[in-house]
Amino acid sequence: EFGSEDIDILPNGLAFISSGLKYPGLKSFAPDKPGEVFLMDLNEDSPRAVELRISRGFDLASFNPHGISTYVD
Numbered sequence: 001e002f003g004s005e006d007i008d009i010l011p012n013g014l015a016f017i018s019s020g021l022k023y024p025g026l027k028s029f030a031p032d033k034p035g036e037v038f039l040m041d042l043n044e045d046s047p048r049a050v051e052l053r054i055s056r057g058f059d060l061a062s063f064n065p066h067g068i069s070t071y072v073d
Contacts, residue, residue, distance in 0.1 A: 004038075006067045013043040018065035035063040 005021040020035030022028050038049040054060055
């Protein structure tokens with residue numbers, strides 16, 4: 001809804017999307033909303049981005065994602 005900052009697509013078609021970057025001088029449509037990470041399965045007929053839950057204990061209030069990358073082991 002507020003735009004993505006970055007996307008990383010795995011070989012199996014799963015896409016991880018970071019969203020919610022707040023940068024000085026850049027207009028923010030949701031200045032009080034923390035950043036988010038979404039998952040999208042590009043193998044589906046009508047892919048939809050689904051917000052991933054971030055585990056407890058993480059400082060979500062200051063989460064300001066800038067970029068995303070994955071490591072496949």
